[in-house]
Amino acid sequence: MNGWYAMGQTYAYLQGELGVKVKLWLVKMRVPVVKGGAAALLQAGLPNPTYFKGYLGVNLNVLGLIKGKARFKLSIGEECEIICPGSSPIEEPIINDLSPSTNENEVSVFTIPQATFNMELGKHFSVTNDAGEKKIYRIGLQHFELKDKGGKSIPGKIILGNDKREARFQAKEILPPHSELTAHVLVSFEELQNGRWRPVVTSGKPAIEERTHTFTTGGAPNNIPLENIVYSYPVVGQKYFLTEESSKGYVQLLFGQKYLFEKGFNYRLNFSADDGSRIGTEFKYNDADNRIEFTIPKLLRKTPYIVDLSYTTSADSQQPQGAKPKGASKEMATEDFTGQIGGDKAQASISASLEQSILNYSFATSLHPTFRDKMSQAKMRDPVAFDAGITFTLGAIMQAREGFDDVEIQGTDRTQQKALLLLKAGLEEDYFSQTVYPLVYEGYPYGSVRLRYRDESPLGIPPHYGFSLTTDYLNALNSKTVNPNHFYFPFTFIAPLVVFQDYRDLEYSVINNHNAVGSAVYNRFATRSLPVLKDGKYKVAISYRLPDGTITSTVDFFFKNVLGLNK
Known part of the structure; x- marks a missing residue:
């Protein structure tokens, strides 16, 4: 105006909706970030040409895929541009990670494969497609399985995390040692239609996402590590065990280790005191529940003990005294010769003195029985x-x-x-x-x-x-x-x-x-x-x-x- 151009700040009231477009499994949707009215402080240039610009800050949460703070650059007459640190939510996968890593070697047989997700499983959310239609979707975990190289499934169960953003596959037994295993996780997309959840189909196929990792396990231990004990009674490290509170003893395992309880050995469960005395008791391995069960013997009060489960070779696994080894030399008797041709055949045996500890932990008894x-x-x-x-x-x-x-x-x-x-x-x-x-x-x-x-x-x-x-x-x-x-x-x-x-x-x-x-x-x-x-x-x-x-x-x-x- 008369050669002057004014620049400064102006207040404005804005009404509308800001959002982003998201693509999941070829399903395009609009996700609102902020909707409603807001007062904004803008930079202005007046009167000719008239121009306004500024930024609108918001707390951002797009379906849980991306969270944080973002700002929208506003310019009158021009399209809004989002400026957001980090990666874009566009094409963001639902499966965030799967462990163990693919091609990982010497994986512990006590490993629990885990999958993490960028969205909460089973929770529905609303979006708007390009046609302006409101849709309600949810993510579902279809399966999480573990197979060996031959395609045989490993028995186990799926455990979901409290926030439904992680799932773990806990095998019943320890993972097969020195084996190539494949973990496979698959999630699907469902839409609420007429009060019923139906699979989302794109190009004639269900909308799914999956991930597969192949890894190789290491060896299996020859004992029960304390890390595999969920709980026990007497408790590991307990200082005041009440000797007459209960006669029922047990060791609950997280992973079964039935390979340690094979036939052909004598198993003993002993309670050993500091003076070297031992008190034995009967036990059984409950394969169905991954549990060692036994009767607690009569123990002395105020005494440290060691629970020791061990095995020795059984008597029937030894060669009987005086028995001829199988496949030994041939006896021969003729008019001209009576005797033995050839030496005895070599035969492997197990030492009768072998004793191997499977489980060993300490505790101490109380001054009180109950x-x-x-x-x-x-x-x-x-x-x-x-x-x-x-x-x-x-x-x-x-x-x-x-x-x-x-x-x-x-x-x-x-x-x-x-x-x-x-x-x-x-x-x-x-x-x-x-x-x-x-x-x-x-x-x-x-x-x-x-x-x-x-x-x-x-x-x-x-x-x-x-x-x-x-x-x-x-x-x-x-x-x-x-x-x-x-x-x-x-x-x-x-x-x-x-x-x-x-x-x-x-x-x-x-x-x-x-x-x-x-x-x-x-x-x-x-x-x-x-x-x-x-x-x-x-x-x-x-x-x-x-x-x-x-x-x-x-x-x-x-x-x-x-x-x-x-x-």
């Missing part, structure tokens, strides 16, 4: 209250003949990280049944209002399993300084804290969603408050749970609140 006996001799010296900010939690200082090991209180790799002790609070005391429950949990969930800050499990609603490990005891356990005459009880009763946190969480949601919960629930949270824990005893049931889930005994334990803040 869990009931152990708990009956554990006395509370002092009740303890731990400051938790908005309220407090309960603990105890104990005196006993022995403490508790990590197998009992938190579990290990050989118990699937599950503790042998399982605690559950009845929450039947007046504070919980007459105050907490009617205010916080009665009628839960409240319409669409649920807890936000925690999962409803594993603590429960109400928190019957509201316990945590006591830090002071863990520190003493890790430093091996647990004093049986004076130690913190390994478990802290945190249910009083959990109910307060639940109350605060639900109070906020209820008050801010009045129409969703109704007036009765709204008034309950808006007009009432939750008092601190009342004085008194709080009963907890402590169960002794074997690694296979069997509960053998349950005892009651009482936490005490003596603070006097709510009598």
Whole structure:
């Protein structure tokens, strides 16, 4: 204007939809990235020619194939151009990876082949095709199999990951040693049509994606490695095994190793003490369940033991004394000669002194025969209250003949990280049944209002399993300084804290969603408050749970609140 050209910034309100085009198995679709209105700050040049440009930033998630932040360059009159770091989602495969790698050698026979995916299996998603039609699809795992060089399938099962983005093929037995194996995974594409899922067909063929890897395994071990043990009883490394809690012993294997239990050998399962004494017991190998089962013999208390499963050659595999070797020299008798022509034929034999250990691990027995006996001799010296900010939690200082090991209180790799002790609070005391429950949990969930800050499990609603490990005891356990005459009880009763946190969480949601919960629930949270824990005893049931889930005994334990803040 009059020789002047203005440049600067301008505000604009934009309405519309931004997205990308995706091609999966020849199926073309449009996937919206952002839809709606937004205010934007643009650079402008006015008045002639009039020009606007700028960038619109978005959080990007395209069918789970690509995630992150992206920005769209906007220019009036020109096509939007996406600027995104990394690879493009176009032509992105669904199968992300398959292991072991193809042509990989000396693969462990304990390997579990795994396939990972760029999208969640079984989850449906909506897209729009070039004609503007809305389509609903899902990805399905058709098969995941393992075959040997001759095409014979390896028996096993498919295990999906929690996020449905991975699948594992777990063979029943260890993988065949020194063998060429082929892993094959195949996924398909389905569309929801008239309420039914139907395979997507392109050019007359089902839309599928597959991947195949061929690899070669190494040798098989001549023993059972500890890494192949899912759980056992006695537990590997257990320090306080209760000798009379259960007579049922077992070793559960992840992969079967039945080749170790071939005929022609004598197998022995012994419990060996430090003084060299051995106690033998009968056992059997359960091929169907990949499990070694045996009867636990009578063991001494407070004694270290080694479980040893070994074999020696059987008597009937040896050459009987005085027996003539098969194919030996020929006897001959004539008028002119009586005797033997030729020497004895060489014959291979197995040494009778051969002893091979298949399984070997250590544990130690407790001073107590049963869990009931152990708990009956554990006395509370002092009740303890731990400051938790908005309220407090309960603990105890104990005196006993022995403490508790990590197998009992938190579990290990050989118990699937599950503790042998399982605690559950009845929450039947007046504070919980007459105050907490009617205010916080009665009628839960409240319409669409649920807890936000925690999962409803594993603590429960109400928190019957509201316990945590006591830090002071863990520190003493890790430093091996647990004093049986004076130690913190390994478990802290945190249910009083959990109910307060639940109350605060639900109070906020209820008050801010009045129409969703109704007036009765709204008034309950808006007009009432939750008092601190009342004085008194709080009963907890402590169960002794074997690694296979069997509960053998349950005892009651009482936490005490003596603070006097709510009598």
